Amino acid sequence: MRDVAIASFAQTKYVRNQVELTEVDMIIPVIGDAISRSGIPKSEIGFYCHGSSDYMAGQSFAFVGAVDALGAFPPIAESHVEMDGAWALYEAWVKIQCGEVDSALVFGFGRASMGKLRETMNLQLDPYTLGPLGIDSISLAALQARALIDAGKTSERQMAEIAIRNRRVAKDNPNAQVTGDFEVEKLLAEPTIVSPLRKHDCPPISDGISAVVLAAGNHIGRGESKPVFIRGIDHRLDSHQLGGRDLTRSPSTKLAGERAGVHDGPVEFAELHAPFSHQEVILREALGLGDEVVINPSGGALAANPMMTAGLTRIGEAATHIAAGKAGRGVAHATSGPCLQQNLICVLEGE
Amino acid sequence: MPERCAVIGVGQTHHTAKRIDVSQAGLLREAALRALEDAGCQWSDIDAVVIGKAPDMFEGVMMPELFLAEALGCVGKPMFRVHTAGSVGGTTAIVASQLVKSGVHGRVLTVAYEKQSESNAMWALSIKIPFRQAIVAGAGGYFAPLIRGYMQRSKAPEDVGIRVALKDRQNALKNPYAHLKFPDIDFDQVANSPMLWDPIRYLETCPSSDGACALVIADEKHAAKAPKQPAWIQATAMRSEPTQFAGRDTVNPQASRDAADELWKKAEITNPREEIDCCEIYVPFSWFEPMWMESLRFAEEGSGWKMTYEGATALDGDLPVNMSGGVLSSNPIGASGMLRFAEAANQVRGEAGEHQVPGAKRALGHAYGGGSQFFSMWVVAQDPL
Numbered sequence: 001m002r003d004v005a006i007a008s009f010a011q012t013k014y015v016r017n018q019v020e021l022t023e024v025d026m027i028i029p030v031i032g033d034a035i036s037r038s039g040i041p042k043s044e045i046g047f048y049c050h051g052s053s054d055y056m057a058g059q060s061f062a063f064v065g066a067v068d069a070l071g072a073f074p075p076i077a078e079s080h081v082e083m084d085g086a087w088a089l090y091e092a093w094v095k096i097q098c099g100e101v102d103s104a105l106v107f108g109f110g111r112a113s114m115g116k117l118r119e120t121m122n123l124q125l126d127p128y129t130l131g132p133l134g135i136d137s138i139s140l141a142a143l144q145a146r147a148l149i150d151a152g153k154t155s156e157r158q159m160a161e162i163a164i165r166n167r168r169v170a171k172d173n174p175n176a177q178v179t180g181d182f183e184v185e186k187l188l189a190e191p192t193i194v195s196p197l198r199k200h201d202c203p204p205i206s207d208g209i210s211a212v213v214l215a216a217g218n219h220i221g222r223g224e225s226k227p228v229f230i231r232g233i234d235h236r237l238d239s240h241q242l243g244g245r246d247l248t249r250s251p252s253t254k255l256a257g258e259r260a261g262v263h264d265g266p267v268e269f270a271e272l273h274a275p276f277s278h279q280e281v282i283l284r285e286a287l288g289l290g291d292e293v294v295i296n297p298s299g300g301a302l303a304a305n306p307m308m309t310a311g312l313t314r315i316g317e318a319a320t321h322i323a324a325g326k327a328g329r330g331v332a333h334a335t336s337g338p339c340l341q342q343n344l345i346c347v348l349e350g351e
Numbered sequence: 352m353p354e355r356c357a358v359i360g361v362g363q364t365h366h367t368a369k370r371i372d373v374s375q376a377g378l379l380r381e382a383a384l385r386a387l388e389d390a391g392c393q394w395s396d397i398d399a400v401v402i403g404k405a406p407d408m409f410e411g412v413m414m415p416e417l418f419l420a421e422a423l424g425c426v427g428k429p430m431f432r433v434h435t436a437g438s439v440g441g442t443t444a445i446v447a448s449q450l451v452k453s454g455v456h457g458r459v460l461t462v463a464y465e466k467q468s469e470s471n472a473m474w475a476l477s478i479k480i481p482f483r484q485a486i487v488a489g490a491g492g493y494f495a496p497l498i499r500g501y502m503q504r505s506k507a508p509e510d511v512g513i514r515v516a517l518k519d520r521q522n523a524l525k526n527p528y529a530h531l532k533f534p535d536i537d538f539d540q541v542a543n544s545p546m547l548w549d550p551i552r553y554l555e556t557c558p559s560s561d562g563a564c565a566l567v568i569a570d571e572k573h574a575a576k577a578p579k580q581p582a583w584i585q586a587t588a589m590r591s592e593p594t595q596f597a598g599r600d601t602v603n604p605q606a607s608r609d610a611a612d613e614l615w616k617k618a619e620i621t622n623p624r625e626e627i628d629c630c631e632i633y634v635p636f637s638w639f640e641p642m643w644m645e646s647l648r649f650a651e652e653g654s655g656w657k658m659t660y661e662g663a664t665a666l667d668g669d670l671p672v673n674m675s676g677g678v679l680s681s682n683p684i685g686a687s688g689m690l691r692f693a694e695a696a697n698q699v700r701g702e703a704g705e706h707q708v709p710g711a712k713r714a715l716g717h718a719y720g721g722g723s724q725f726f727s728m729w730v731v732a733q734d735p736l
Contacts, residue, residue, distance in 0.1 A: 001454070048591075054434075055413040060406035060475045061436055064721055068593045075606035078591035078725075079442055082407065082414055082434040091431070091446060097453035099353050126418040127411065127469075128374055237430045240418045255427060337417040342430065 004096050005220045005227035006323075006348070007103070009316035010034035011210035014177040014304035017113040018207035023057065027069035030209045031107055038103070038213035039222030042071075045213070046101025048078040049092045051085035051108040052308050055120050066109070077101070084108055085312030086273075086334030086344050089212055093233060096216045103219040107211035108309025117205050117307070125338060126240060137338070138202060142194040144247040144339045145278040149196060151248045153285070156196050159277040160187045163200040163302055166277075170299025173317075177304040178204045203275040203305035210306070210313040225323040228348050232260035235334075235344035242339065253286035253333070253343040260331075260345040262287055268327040269294035271314035273335045275301040282340065283333060297321050311335060315346050322350045355735045356451040357574040357581035358696040359458075360390025360567035366530035366681035369468040370561040375415060376422035378563050379462050382686075383423055386460065386565035389702075391578040394424035397567070398456035403433040403443025403463040404685030405720075408475035410466055423462060435591075437633065437720025439463065440564065440688025441727035444716075445587045447568050448729075452584075457570050463689040464563035472559060472684065490635065491556060493722060495548035498638040500602040502550065507641065507656035509550070513541045514659050515637035516555045516679060522666055523676025525705035530560045530681040555637035555679070562683030564690045571735075582696035582731040585713070586617035594722040601723055607646040610726040614715075615648065618730040623715075624649050627730070629671040629708040631694040632717040633687065635678045640664060643717065644672070647728075666706060674698065674706040688718030688727065696731050 010033035012018075012026060035042050048070055054062045063080045070076065081087045085108020092104035112120075121137035135143075148154050161184055170176035182200065190198045213223075220227050236252035236259070239245045257263075270289055274280040280295060289295070298317035301310050311334020318332035329349045336342040362385025364370070370378055379402075387393065400423050402416040412418070416432040423430075431450075433443040440463040447461035473489055501507070520536045523529035533540070533554075544554040574581040590610035592599070611623075620626045632647070634640045641655035649670060650658055658664050664672035673679075675694045678687050695716035697703045703711075713732040719725060 053413060054407050060408045061721065063434065064436065064594060064724075067591055067724070072592050073596060073599075073605070075590040075592040075604075075609050077589050078435075079433065079446065079589065080435050082416075082432050087431065094446075094449050094453045094455060097455065098449050120413065123411070124413040124417060127415075130418070131412075235429050236427060237420050237425050239421055239426050241421070244421070252427070336414070341417055 002097055002216050004093055004214055004216045004230045006319040007040065007213040007215040007223045007227060008034050008037035009212050009320050010037065011175055011313060011316065012208040013175045014206040014208040014306055016205060018111065023109060023111060024065050024069045026209050027066055027109060031069065031105060031211045034211035034213050035105060037224045038215065040103050040213060040215060040219050045103050045105050046077065047092055047095050047104040048076055049088040049104065049106050051081045051083050051088040052110060053082055055123060056110040056112060056114060056307055058114055084334050084336050085210065085309040086315055089312060089315060090233060090235060090344065092214050093230060096214060102217040104214045105211065106214060107209060108312045109209040110307030110309060111207045112205045112307045113207050138197060139194045140338045141276040142197045143242065145196050145276065147247045148278050148281060153248055154278050154281045156188060157184060159201050160184045162277040162280050166296055166300045166302040169297060170303035173299050173303060175304065176299045177206050179299065179303060201277040203301050206304045206306045208304065208306035210309045210316055212312060212316050226351060228319040228322045228350055230346060231349045232347040234259035235342065237342045240337065240341055247339055248282065250282050250286040250340050250343060253283055256343050256345040257287045260347050262331055262345060262347055265329050267293050268330055269297055269321065270331040270333065271296055271298060271318040272333045273301050273311045273314045275305050277302065279340055287331065311344065318348050322348055353452050354454050355571045355583065356448050356568055357583045358566050358731060359569045359574050359577035359581050360386040360392060361693045361697050362386030362389055362565045363528050363690060363693065364562045365528050366560040366562035366683055368560065370466065375410060375466050376419050378466055378561065379419055379464050380422050382563035382565040383460060383462050386567050390567035392458065392567055396458055397424065397460045399429040399450055399459050400425045401431045401433060401443055401447040401459060401461040403439045403689065404465055405437065405439055406475055409470055409472050409684065411470040435720060436725050437684060438688050438718040438725040438727045439720065440686050440690065441692055441716065441718030442589060444566055444689050444692045445589060445727055445729065448584050448587060451568050451570050458573050459568050460565065461568065462563060462565040463686040465683040465685040466561045467559045468561050491548040491551050494636050495551050497601050497723060498550055498636065501638060501642050504602065505653045505656055511641060511656040511659055512550065512555050512637035513538060515640040516541045518665055519673050519677045519679040522674055522706055523680035526675045529676045531558050551636050557635040557678045557682040560681050560683040562681060562686050564686040564693050566693060579702065580700045580733065582699045583735040585730045585732050585736040586614050587729045588614040588617065589727045591725050594724055602642065603646045604723050606724060607726050610728055611647045614728050614730060619736065623647065624670060626713065627715050628711040628713050629674060629698050630715040630717065631673055631675060631691040633678055633691055633719050634673060635682065637679065640672060671708050674703060674708060691718055692716035692729055699731050699733050
């Protein structure tokens with residue numbers, strides 16, 4: 001396998017409702033920033049891939065507009081996944097492994113504020129057997145949290161503590177949306193939204209975009225920051241049917257972690273895409289991360305959860321953490337589907 | 352070193368307007384099981400699955416691959432979803448081939464589909480977003496002016512489109528999977544069919560179909576053990592350009608020409624007309640056959656229509672085009688691109704049945720999408736490059 005590095009990372013500040021800009025207006029400065037900080041001229045970028053969902057924009061072919069943002073003339077080699085931007089990064093990584101290109105721009109975007117997110121996410125379920133039940137993204141997560149509490153693997157208190165820690169460290173993240181110091185007793189006194197989940201256990205609804213430039217060969221090392229290498233990357237999937245799996249475990253995360261070589265070296269920190277507080281517990285167990293591992297130095301998805309790019313943002317944040325010299329080796333994770341159905345693991349390391 | 356890779360199995364459904372007898376999962380399984388059987392594979396032999404389809408609103412399910420995963424044996428495996436407009440079926444096959452070419456996987460199953468009867472594509476294309484330009488309802492309204500542009504440039508006779516439609520509809524009679532079959536089709540029937548979007552007549556238009564297509568793509572080690580002749584993927588190319596900008600050539604887009612040039616270069620082809628034995632290209636409206644013949648460098652600019660007129664693109668011509676009956680005869684949108692790639696593969700495998708071009712050794716599969724702005728294509732052959 002070729003050495004592939006994250007050459008640069010750029011993102012918007014995440015906000016509840018970005019009403020002033022179109023998606024194209026939002027994308028242009030972010031990808032411009034990513035390209036300029038990569039040190040690779042735009043004319044030399046060999047491949048473009050992005051992740052988004054038509055159901056976020058409420059429009060078929062919503063991704064076509066993004067091609068305008070790329071300034072795709074002369075024409076470019078370009079592809080799109082109806083998945084989180086983390087999987088767009090995976091496609092670009094594969095393209096680089098084919099030896100066809102030495103660099104790629106990857107991004108993801110979502111604007112959850114355009115509709116009612118809970119209701120939209122119901123449309124992601126099996127349309128014959130699961131969707132018609134009317135279950136939505138929060139009630140699905142609540143079922144999982146309840147199962148986890150019943151299994152004795154977490155408690156409402158521990159979930160509140162997870163939310164508090166993520167939002168406290170997010171105070172140092174200038175792009176985070178929900179930050180601050182919270183007290184566990186006050187949080188536990190709040191009413192539940194869908195039992196056992198309270199507001200603090202749930203991610204914010206975020207509008208935002210993030211972008212990564214990947215580099216290989218002589219495109220490595222031209223950027224502003226030190227290159228951070230992808231040492232392993234793998235993604236796996238579990239059953240969609242909630243009755244077809246143990247909601248308290250994530251076998252696909254475990255398998256992807258093994259395939260990506262998470263424990264082939266010391267894991268100093270992890271950026272976990274856990275939109276709901278209890279999911280951090282499941283992911284830690286699946287990846288075998290002990291108490292010594294720092295979780296979510298960026299504040300994670302509880303501090304900002306831009307749909308379709310929150311996973312790519314985890315990879316970008318992890319790379320930024322390493323490039324800044326704060327750690328030598330870490331793990332980034334992305335998820336998709338109800339109750340952590342699909343999971344991607346990316347192992348990152350400095351030079 | 353990139354791995355050599357080949358198509359070792361092809362499967363598809365019988366395409367039709369409404370497959371109410373199966374769910375989406377059932378439809379995909381039909382195509383997938385046929386591809387696995389063709390490749391001599393079991394579900395357990397497959398390392399990863401790549402799913403492609405056009406907009407999610409065509410069925411009304413967001414990211415449907417998540418619920419389809421189990422029906423395709425994806426649990427515990429990598430599953431990937433591609434969406435690049437009408438070209439998606441082709442792009443999906445290319446993405447699947449790269450999972451093998453890169454050495455990441457040994458055998459990959461790729462499936463593309465559309466089940467248009469579960470929603471309404473015309474509705475899904477017509478949603479008006481505030482403060483945005485609306486997409487013209489239906490593709491015909493968008494493409495008719497481009498065809499007029501071609502007719503004006505090339506001075507082609509008015510009946511070229513009719514001749515393309517007649518040829519493709521006659522070819523479809525030889526394809527057991529084709530959706531539209533008119534056993535007594537003739538020139539007058541096409542010419543007298545209602546004008547939908549001038550100059551596009553009803554019988555010069557593609558249908559809306561339910562259907563799926565699947566391929567098994569393997570590396571050299573696994574292709575050597577395949578029960579049938581593999582179709583070696585000699586080259587692939589993809590290009591995109593924006594929908595509109597000042598000076599854009601919408602009739603013969605640069606993205607199309609650039610993709611073709613890259614493809615021929617990668618496949619070490621200097622004279623495509625001589626070195627390619629047959630083509631299966633994306634022609635949703637009849638006139639796109641001569642338009643793409645020029646753009647793909649099979650004919651000089653302005654003379655692509657002569658190939659149709661002289662019968663060169665007929666099944667017994669010197670460069671048969673759309674042997675299966677093409678998009679004009681079956682159009683499960685998300686699968687339409689992959690069906691083109693699959694037909695090219697079957698031709699060089701000698702598995703094309705009644706519409707086999709005798710001795711086809713090297714074939715082109717082609718797809719396009721959006722406002723003639725997304726292109727994907729591949730060259731497959733009996734031997735690796």
